[in-house]
Amino acid sequence: MDEWMNYERFERQQWHNFFPTDTVRLSQENLDDIKSLNDRISIEDVQDIYLPLIKLLQLRYQTYLEWQMQKANFLHQKVERVPYIIGIAGSVAVGKSTIARLLSILLNKLLPDKRVELMTTDGFLFPNAELKRQGILDRKGFPESYDMEKLLQFMNDVKAGKSVVKAPTYSHQVYDVMPDRPLVIDHPDILIVEGINTLQLPSNQQIYVSDYFDTSIYVDADPQLIEEWYLQRFGMLLNSAFTDPDNYYYSYSKGPRERAFEMAKKVWQTIDLPNLTEYILPTRNRANIILHKTNNHVVDRIYLKRG
Ligand SMILES: Nc1ncnc2c1ncn2[C@@H]1O[C@H](COP(=O)(O)OP(=O)(O)O)[C@@H](O)[C@H]1O
Numbered sequence: 001m002d003e004w005m006n007y008e009r010f011e012r013q014q015w016h017n018f019f020p021t022d023t024v025r026l027s028q029e030n031l032d033d034i035k036s037l038n039d040r041i042s043i044e045d046v047q048d049i050y051l052p053l054i055k056l057l058q059l060r061y062q063t064y065l066e067w068q069m070q071k072a073n074f075l076h077q078k079v080e081r082v083p084y085i086i087g088i089a090g091s092v093a094v095g096k097s098t099i100a101r102l103l104s105i106l107l108n109k110l111l112p113d114k115r116v117e118l119m120t121t122d123g124f125l126f127p128n129a130e131l132k133r134q135g136i137l138d139r140k141g142f143p144e145s146y147d148m149e150k151l152l153q154f155m156n157d158v159k160a161g162k163s164v165v166k167a168p169t170y171s172h173q174v175y176d177v178m179p180d181r182p183l184v185i186d187h188p189d190i191l192i193v194e195g196i197n198t199l200q201l202p203s204n205q206q207i208y209v210s211d212y213f214d215t216s217i218y219v220d221a222d223p224q225l226i227e228e229w230y231l232q233r234f235g236m237l238l239n240s241a242f243t244d245p246d247n248y249y250y251s252y253s254k255g256p257r258e259r260a261f262e263m264a265k266k267v268w269q270t271i272d273l274p275n276l277t278e279y280i281l282p283t284r285n286r287a288n289i290i291l292h293k294t295n296n297h298v299v300d301r302i303y304l305k306r307g
Pocket residue numbers: 038040041042090091092093094095096097098099229230232233236296297
């Protein structure tokens with residue numbers, strides 16, 4: 001069966017024409033925020049792709065608020081403010097967290113009176129010590145390496161409107177979870193949840209994390225390009241490790257650079273690529289929206305699920 005049959009496909013120019021963004025002026029402050037997030041993000045992409053996407057998300061959000069009100073009236077309940085949750089999935093290093101942060105800047109611009117928060121599911125990985133104990137350190141990122149029960153409980157608490165919910169965090173530099181640095185989510189209007197596993201069915205649970213999503217986005221690209229982006233990011237991690245003995249990559253940064261890159265290439269080939277092929281890519285067509293990227297992270301087409 002054609003896995004694309006329930007999607008409509010839009011080319012870049014066509015997508016841009018749905019919402020000619022000459023009408024939205026990004027302030028210098030917005031541009032500075034975007035550039036400080038990642039100075040390689042193309043502002044043309046922001047105008048052509050992400051602003052129309054934000055407009056679409058805004059329309060979905062308005063419908064959601066309306067539905068919350070209708071439902072409460074029907075059930076004779078008080079209208080509660082329930083966070084709207086946007087999920088972002090895709091391979092390691094495809095650019096999920098960059099897009100998540102960009103969307104949060106743009107949502108703040110378009111909906112200044114709404115509070116937007118951001119979290120990543122990396123924090124729900126088991127600590128390295130536990131992965132070692134189970135003999136699965138080389139399976140980091142695979143479904144069994146996450147505490148999915150804890151993640152589902154987190155999603156449930158947020159959707160139930162609990163006011164202060166803590167999420168554990170992860171550091172790429174330390175290469176481990178940071179139990180002392182939880183992220184506090186305090187009843188946002190919109191929560192963006194980003195992670196490779198956000199559209200997966202946990203192996204030992206019956207609930208999908210995405211059951212809590214009001215919109216889901218899958219970021220897609222050719223695995224060969226993603227490998228390139230993975231190695232570029234590795235290069236940046238290596239550069240910043242040089243002066244920091246606590247950094248996981250410190251010893252690699254002191255040795256020959258080619259050796260470090262050989263190691264990173266091997267990690268991509270033996271861990272992240274098989275994870276993409278076996279567990280992440282098969283979740284692609286659960287997403288409402290698929291963003292397809294080509295060279296230099298440029299989005300060349302977008303798919304919208306019908307209905
Ligand atoms: N739009 C973009 N333009 C340029 N570089 C990008 C863009 N998005 C991501 N990157 C770079 O690609 C690499 C992977 O991005 P990241 O957001 O860390 O991916 P993920 O969260 O999916 O692992 C990083 O080095 C990041 O700076």
